[in-house]
Amino acid sequence: MQELKRTVVNMMDKDKYCVLLFDEMSLDASLSYDSKVDQIVGWEDYGDGHKNIAFADHAIVFMLRGIKRKWKQPIAFALLKDIIRSCDDIGPII
Numbered sequence: 001m002q003e004l005k006r007t008v009v010n011m012m013d014k015d016k017y018c019v020l021l022f023d024e025m026s027l028d029a030s031l032s033y034d035s036k037v038d039q040i041v042g043w044e045d046y047g048d049g050h051k052n053i054a055f056a057d058h059a060i061v062f063m064l065r066g067i068k069r070k071w072k073q074p075i076a077f078a079l080l081k082d083i084i085r086s087c088d089d090i091g092p093i094i
Contacts, residue, residue, distance in 0.1 A: 004064070004075070007071070007073070011069070014069075017066070017068055018067055019065055020064060021062070022060055022062045023061055024080075025059050026057065027059055028057075029042070030042050041079075045078060056079035056080055057080075058082075
């Protein structure tokens with residue numbers, strides 16, 4: 001968010017208009033070690049600090065994208081397991 005703040009502060013007001021997008025993508029379910037944060041990654045993780053013991057097979061990414069000016073910035077993501085199937089099982093038609 002700090003990078004976004006540095007970018008936006010130099011924009012004209014008309015260039016600050018943006019939309020919030022989100023997209024889901026499939027992942028190969030696997031675990032790996034991230035030495036930068038000294039953690040094993042690949043578990044289902046909603047970003048609240050608690051990981052579930054299930055291999056994440058999807059990621060959802062939230063991104064801001066400029067309307068008048070061409071720019072984009074990812075702002076959040078979560079690693080998920082069977083999120084569309086879980087929603088489908090609840091009842092909404094996706």
